[in-house]
Amino acid sequence: MESHQGLLNQGASGVASTGVLTIDLSAIQANWRTINASLAAGAQAAAVIKADAYGLGAAQVGPALYRVGCREFFVATLTEARAVKEYLPKDANIIVLGGARPGDEGAFITEGLTPVLFSLPAVERWQQACLTVGAPQPSALKLDTGMHRLGLSSDELDQMLAEPARLKECGIALVMSHLACADEPDHPLNRQQQHRFHNAVDQLRQHLPGVRLSLANSSGIYLGPDWHYDLVRPGASLYGFNPQPGNPNPMQPVVQLDLPVLQVRDVAHSGTVGYGASTPVDAPARLAVVAGGYADGLNRTLGQHALGVVGEQRIQVIGRISMDLTIFDVSELPSGESPKWIQVLNRELTVNLVTERTGALGYEVLTSLGGRYRRIYLEEPQS
Ligand SMILES: *Cc1c(COP(=O)(O)O)cnc(C)c1O
Numbered sequence: 001m002e003s004h005q006g007l008l009n010q011g012a013s014g015v016a017s018t019g020v021l022t023i024d025l026s027a028i029q030a031n032w033r034t035i036n037a038s039l040a041a042g043a044q045a046a047a048v049i050k051a052d053a054y055g056l057g058a059a060q061v062g063p064a065l066y067r068v069g070c071r072e073f074f075v076a077t078l079t080e081a082r083a084v085k086e087y088l089p090k091d092a093n094i095i096v097l098g099g100a101r102p103g104d105e106g107a108f109i110t111e112g113l114t115p116v117l118f119s120l121p122a123v124e125r126w127q128q129a130c131l132t133v134g135a136p137q138p139s140a141l142k143l144d145t146g147m148h149r150l151g152l153s154s155d156e157l158d159q160m161l162a163e164p165a166r167l168k169e170c171g172i173a174l175v176m177s178h179l180a181c182a183d184e185p186d187h188p189l190n191r192q193q194q195h196r197f198h199n200a201v202d203q204l205r206q207h208l209p210g211v212r213l214s215l216a217n218s219s220g221i222y223l224g225p226d227w228h229y230d231l232v233r234p235g236a237s238l239y240g241f242n243p244q245p246g247n248p249n250p251m252q253p254v255v256q257l258d259l260p261v262l263q264v265r266d267v268a269h270s271g272t273v274g275y276g277a278s279t280p281v282d283a284p285a286r287l288a289v290v291a292g293g294y295a296d297g298l299n300r301t302l303g304q305h306a307l308g309v310v311g312e313q314r315i316q317v318i319g320r321i322s323m324d325l326t327i328f329d330v331s332e333l334p335s336g337e338s339p340k341w342i343q344v345l346n347r348e349l350t351v352n353l354v355t356e357r358t359g360a361l362g363y364e365v366l367t368s369l370g371g372r373y374r375r376i377y378l379e380e381p382q383s
Helices: 002-009 025-038 050-054 058-067 078-085 105-111 120-133 154-161 164-169 188-205 300-305 351-358 362-367
Strands: 020-024 072-075 093-096 114-117 139-142 172-176 212-214 255-267 271-273 279-281 285-291 307-310 313-317 325-329 341-345 374-378
Touching (some): 050 058, 114 120, 172 188, 351 362
Parallel strands (some): 072 093, 114 139
Antiparallel strands (some): 020 255
16 A cells, blocks of 8 residues: 555656556455355356456456465466466466367367367367367366357257267366346346256256356346356456446445646636547636546547546546547636646446446446556455
């Protein structure tokens, strides 16, 4: 905490980047523990750390979650898997949602990575690779239960079931599917998907008696205990998003973003602000120009609905967000006060609030917090 405050106290001149992104690893750990402790008996929480842990840094987030007991990690690609493997102890199970692309099967086996098999050709390729090394290798089988994204259709599953030897040769240790509408608890597709999942699993279990099951992402977990099975796959909720939109958020906020003020200007004559001269400003007004723009993930679609805060006072973005700069209207601040920093994400200004105000997806907000910020990771020692 001290180094963080120290840095901000130096004022904008002390920072060479566009802004300071503070990531509270202890909050991510607490969120994982909250979920893991809430699960039905026998169920366990994995962690989804794809897309560099939703932009927050898989190299930091993965090990932090390992330290509190997480052992299963989902990423999207082989490249992501290799990157996080560097930082995780050997007993961590790294599961690649995007599967093994043709020709990569051998690398998965030698590097000890688990592919998600989501099509018949992928199953066949994995089976061949397993036969080549002479033993089944751990894999996960993904079923499409109604989202029509990745996963075996029911026809493909029937073809698999017609050759049950293949199921064993492929080392299938996990059967999974993914919910399309888990954040809408009353959506009928949820139960339909669950029903299809049960039907498929009943048949698969005859050949794979001990196989583990997984259906829920963050919001799916909060549909209730009968959605937990053996393994849940939270991503967004670990990073502070509310898994139950419209209800109180059980998660702790994780990110704080502070942008340094480069210039405070008094507007003496009414005119317009920013590119396109699209936004009028009435004199007298005070504007603060901060370092940080759409190249830093402050997407232009956030536009004029975006908020910042100085102390307790909320302020508005004015004019179009540019590549490296954003302008805030600070006319309402007490006269004579020149802020050195404007905070755009914190405990009150959460990703969920940004989502509600601007219509951006929380996932987009986090994964776009690009590479130009100075990053600070906070972690309390484990007691
Ligand atoms: C991204 C992803 C998750 C995590 O979803 P959240 O909504 O972020 O919790 C879980 N399962 C699969 C298959 C995914 O692609």
